[in-house]
Amino acid sequence: MSIKLVRQALRGERPLARMWHVHELKDRYDAVIIGGGAHGLCCAYYLAVEHGITNVAVLEKRYIGSGGSGRNTAIVRSNYLTPEGVRFYDASLKLYERMAAELDINVMLSQRGHMTLAHNDGSLRTMRRRAEVNRLQGVESRVIFPDEIKQHCPVLDVSDHPRYPILGALYHPRGGIMRHDAVVWGYAHQADARGVHIHQMTEVTGITVAGRKVTGVETNRGHIKTDTVLNATAGWCSIISAMAGLKLPVTTSPLQACVSEPLKPFLDVVIVSGSLHIYVSQSDRGELVMGASVDPFPSYSFRGSLDFAESLAGHIIELMPGLQRVRMMRQWAGLCDMTPDYSPIMGFTPVEGFFVDVGWGTYGFKASAIAGKMLAECIATQRTPDLIAPFRLSRFGEFDLVGEAGAASVGN
Numbered sequence: 292m293s294i295k296l297v298r299q300a301l302r303g304e305r306p307l308a309r310m311w312h313v314h315e316l317k318d319r320y321d322a323v324i325i326g327g328g329a330h331g332l333c334c335a336y337y338l339a340v341e342h343g344i345t346n347v348a349v350l351e352k353r354y355i356g357s358g359g360s361g362r363n364t365a366i367v368r369s370n371y372l373t374p375e376g377v378r379f380y381d382a383s384l385k386l387y388e389r390m391a392a393e394l395d396i397n398v399m400l401s402q403r404g405h406m407t408l409a410h411n412d413g414s415l416r417t418m419r420r421r422a423e424v425n426r427l428q429g430v431e432s433r434v435i436f437p438d439e440i441k442q443h444c445p446v447l448d449v450s451d452h453p454r455y456p457i458l459g460a461l462y463h464p465r466g467g468i469m470r471h472d473a474v475v476w477g478y479a480h481q482a483d484a485r486g487v488h489i490h491q492m493t494e495v496t497g498i499t500v501a502g503r504k505v506t507g508v509e510t511n512r513g514h515i516k517t518d519t520v521l522n523a524t525a526g527w528c529s530i531i532s533a534m535a536g537l538k539l540p541v542t543t544s545p546l547q548a549c550v551s552e553p554l555k556p557f558l559d560v561v562i563v564s565g566s567l568h569i570y571v572s573q574s575d576r577g578e579l580v581m582g583a584s585v586d587p588f589p590s591y592s593f594r595g596s597l598d599f600a601e602s603l604a605g606h607i608i609e610l611m612p613g614l615q616r617v618r619m620m621r622q623w624a625g626l627c628d629m630t631p632d633y634s635p636i637m638g639f640t641p642v643e644g645f646f647v648d649v650g651w652g653t654y655g656f657k658a659s660a661i662a663g664k665m666l667a668e669c670i671a672t673q674r675t676p677d678l679i680a681p682f683r684l685s686r687f688g689e690f691d692l693v694g695e696a697g698a699a700s701v702g703n
Contacts (some may be wrong), residue, residue: 335665526626
């Protein structure tokens with residue numbers, strides 16, 4: 292909790308009524324960021340704070356955080372599979388760890404631990420490999436076995452009777468959960484305070500390109516002249532990039548999630564099963580936040596399905612039989628922009644002035660802090676930071692992929 296918030300409470304003061312302001316759309320900006328989620332707002336914040344670029348517009352079709360930033364399950368971790376991925380996501384986790392102080396907002400980071408279960412010998416070998424990769428990159432992560440798993444999560448069935456016996460788990464102590472809406476609002480507030488314009492209900496209808504160079508953006512509120520555009524639209528990124536004449540190796544599919552009725556606190560860690568394609572954590576309000584695999588077909592639907600609910604419930608009960616009478620309260624879907632190697636695409640494109648921050652799949656929220664920071668540096672300096680060089684668009688033509696499918700808890 293910040294000192295400012297405590298001081299306001301003791302004095303009986305009310306915080307400011309607005310976290311950001313409403314502005315008229317200017318006819319020209321130095322940079323236009325399409326997508327008012329955590330990635331886009333974070334980039335705007337760092338452009339202003341670290342590079343002094345404040346004539347920036349963030350355009351959001353609906354309201355900020357209404358896309359993937361508000362539809363994810365707010366898990367953060369850095370125990371990935373490749374050295375490039377581990378370094379990148381660990382840098383993001385470090386930014387999250389100091390975010391409350393930096394943005395002056397309570398993001399409710401709870402580093403309660405993250406356990407990825409292994410149900411067979413193949414999964415256990417993968418966990419050992421990931422643990423070694425993590426260790427070599429300085430990330431705390433280790434393989435644990437049923438006795439210790441039971442200590443961390445007593446409700447798990449670690450006997451040898453279940454259909455999916457638990458042989459071990461990859462335990463990542465710094466993993467956990469946080470408030471995704473607080474992250475979005477924190478970046479929005481601090482970016483706005485430095486002069487960035489946030490335009491909600493502003494839909495991009497076209498991108499003007501002359502000679503393979505960006506010259507402006509068309510919106511439902513008028514034309515904007517600009518030499519720099521960042522596509523940070525997650526599931527909609529292929530549509531936006533096509534407006535600039537760029538085809539991305541990205542497919543969009545829904546990822547469904549749900550929450551249960553509130554329960555007394557009993558789940559102190561985040562539980563993930565790659566074999567069952569499920570994950571579950573318990574929020575501060577007592578709800579179980581649960582997710583399953585990406586839907587096996589491309590779609591832009593936000594609707595939940597009965598098939599998802601039935602499959603998820605069955606697998607959760609396999610792991611925790613005591614939850615069979617718990618009721619599901621609501622379910623929803625978000626859009627995942629999936630690349631062939633399960634790693635993002637960041638930085639320059641063949642269209643001059645058109646940058647991308649896309650292809651996040653199920654990892655987007657975990658990376659928003661460092662992704663925005665690196666894209667701001669890329670835009671301001673016109674150079675690709677070393678940390679994101681492996682995630683360049685050209686890697687697909689160079690056969691230099693960064694395969695993170697093995698670290699996906701709910702991928703297909």
